[in-house]
Amino acid sequence: MAMSIAHLGPTGTYAEQAALAYLNQLKDAEQTILCPYPSIAQTLKTVARGKADVAVVPVENSIEGSVTITLDTLWQLEQLQIQLALVLPITHALLSHAVNLDAIVTVYSHPQALAQCQGWLEQFLPNVELIPTNSTTEALQHLDQESRSGAISSLRAAQIYNLPILAHAINDYPDNCTRFWVVSQRSVNRVSSVENTHTSLAFSLPANVPGALVKPLQIFAERGINLSRIESRPTKRSLGEYLFFLDLEADANSTLVQSAIAELATYTEILKLFGSYNVIQTQEREC
Amino acid sequence: MAMSIAHLGPTGTYAEQAALAYLNQLKDAEQTILCPYPSIAQTLKTVARGKADVAVVPVENSIEGSVTITLDTLWQLEQLQIQLALVLPITHALLSHAVNLDAIVTVYSHPQALAQCQGWLEQFLPNVELIPTNSTTEALQHLDQESRSGAISSLRAAQIYNLPILAHAINDYPDNCTRFWVVSQRSVNRVSSVENTHTSLAFSLPANVPGALVKPLQIFAERGINLSRIESRPTKRSLGEYLFFLDLEADANSTLVQSAIAELATYTEILKLFGSYNVIQTQEREC
Incomplete structure (x- = not known):
């Protein structure tokens, strides 16, 4: 039976990237299904209810700190356990159909991503309107209709949504990483030959x-x-x-x-x- | 000379409410000006640069925890000191021109406020789109044009923006409080006859x-x-x-x-x- 991996969507998020990295660790990677959810809380609840096998959720970013909804939901739901931690380097890009930075009037992204690029935004786009979204990819589908808008997301998302990259590596601190947890139900048996760290x-x-x-x-x-x-x-x-x-x-x-x-x-x-x-x-x- | 108090705007935010509570503590309250800013970081930086006398900033909510941008900015800026802490009870309301809850398709608010009402939203508005904003009052001016949208804000904001209250006390936990700090430059002399707690x-x-x-x-x-x-x-x-x-x-x-x-x-x-x-x-x- 295929293994289902829940993560924050829509497709192209860093959580999906972490889910793919987890998938690479598995031996029978072809028998998995990625399941995007609109919120981190829903991702975890899906696993607690047995509707997905594992959830890959962000727990901490090296710049912005804890993803508090992950900690709070884990405390609330009785039956979850952590299987693995994954550390993913984060490099943000500004995606847009605008001809150059001067043409941009609006920038969308998840509040964590906007915060991680606040110095760059203040320097290069001091007068744009910053609009928070529920994930780094939520606004990408609208950019085709909004030629003066941009969104902060990943290079991978630029490929998936076929969007031009107006600026790259715009995060204020180059050592920007997010730690994810792979979480399953407590009853799932783990085969581990090595000691856990x-x-x-x-x-x-x-x-x-x-x-x-x-x-x-x-x-x-x-x-x-x-x-x-x-x-x-x-x-x-x-x-x-x-x-x-x-x-x-x-x-x-x-x-x-x-x-x-x-x-x-x-x-x-x-x-x-x-x-x-x-x-x-x-x-x-x-x- | 009038004393200027910087806070997160636009008018009607809980930060403005805290600023007014601070103003009530002052003896010469009529000689003050409230200055709304689009972000908490800008509010604090304004005081550090000497462009306002004090900033009133949220530091912690009893449900959602730390307001991390306040802590990070205070660590970054050398010359600020805390003058006073204010604890404000928070009671959220859903403001909208919609005839009833069934007519609502979109709910705006600050991510902290959306998080503080997530249980209520799941129960009464499970299918609406939740749109995060930079403050609890940012979206209010658009509600006149969007009859099927709502925003989570305060009763005070409902009065200021002349908006109908569709539901009141919708926060998941009744004991919802936010602690604010009143912050000034370090060089400001404080007259304090009592011991600080x-x-x-x-x-x-x-x-x-x-x-x-x-x-x-x-x-x-x-x-x-x-x-x-x-x-x-x-x-x-x-x-x-x-x-x-x-x-x-x-x-x-x-x-x-x-x-x-x-x-x-x-x-x-x-x-x-x-x-x-x-x-x-x-x-x-x-x-």
Whole structure:
């Protein structure tokens, strides 16, 4: 049976590019179907409901930080686990039928992409109207009718939608990467012969007292387990109450991490494990 | 001379509402001018360049979390300090000339507002197109021409733009609040007779080793200083390198906090203090 991979669409997004990179990792790549969805939340919910096998979702960009809808939805849905992380280099281009930059009056893109090019936009297109869209490819189909509009997207999208490239590598920081997670239902069996390098988890704390977060961090520090990331998100109960998302550089199956997690559980209110996985750098550029 | 207050516009935004709440705190409120700007970054840069006296900017929402552009811009601009924090209850309404919900095909709003109403939208308007805008009021002027469009904004905006309210209190969580900071240039003298309750700072760490973040947190825990918030942001140098933003529940002028900050400086790479201030709850509802 074909494996279905849900991702943010329409076709040509960076999420689709990450899904294709994941597909390259699979042995029977020809038996897969890519399924574009209009939002990241819907992508994850589709997998939770068993309507797709895996979702490939952005979790963090090196410039703009967390993709909070991914973290919040993962916390909300009980049954998902991370299978793999993929790091994709991001190089934005300005696509348009305009004859040159002076002719542009409007630029469309996803808010993250607009933010990643804000310095370039201020320098070269200071007077254009910036219009946020739900993905980097959503506006591309309209550019044929709007000769004075442009959209920030990828070179790959330029090919797919047959659009001229007016400027390339317009992101403000050259080392622009996005990390994606490949997520499946928890019940899916994983065949892994190698040790996983990363583990992700999240927790809420019972009370906001001095040092409440120190103890959970100490548990890992004492064991020499590095945290590659800590992110706080609101509990949504009241202002000032947080969840904490941690990425550990260790495998949850090791006895060291298992003892740390057992101790951590004594300090947390709710503790959720999102699984252990490896990280793959896609394409050449190191991030 | 009149005092100028920069905020995200156009008129009717929650940021303007916070600016008016700040104005109510001032004794000579009649000598102030509200200056709307098209983006939060421009609002802060205007103050850094001395073109406005203060900026009122959102920093955190109880449901959607950090307003990252505020944190990133504050880190980037050297000369700004926080004067005051304001907590504003947020109650979203759907404004439209449509006869009823069934007639709506498009809903505009700022991505944060769309996210804060996503459950309501899925339940009552599952098939409409959601169009993100740069502020909650940007699309309001177009609603007169678009009888099948709606926009998520405030009751106050409905009055200002003379728009019918099709649904009210549509945010998914009733305890929806946004915290704003009132920011001025560092050189502005503050007359404060009372002790400040909060201090904000941010730092980068020299190396990513196990426990690198534990030590800075311990410094405050050992002194019984509560952290009301910790937020990580990318350094924008490479994926996996972070800045940490901390809010302390203490005054930076106290000897206790001064000793903590002196010790903290020995562990950090770059340390920036954004000042001490009080927090004001505007209107009745507690968050």
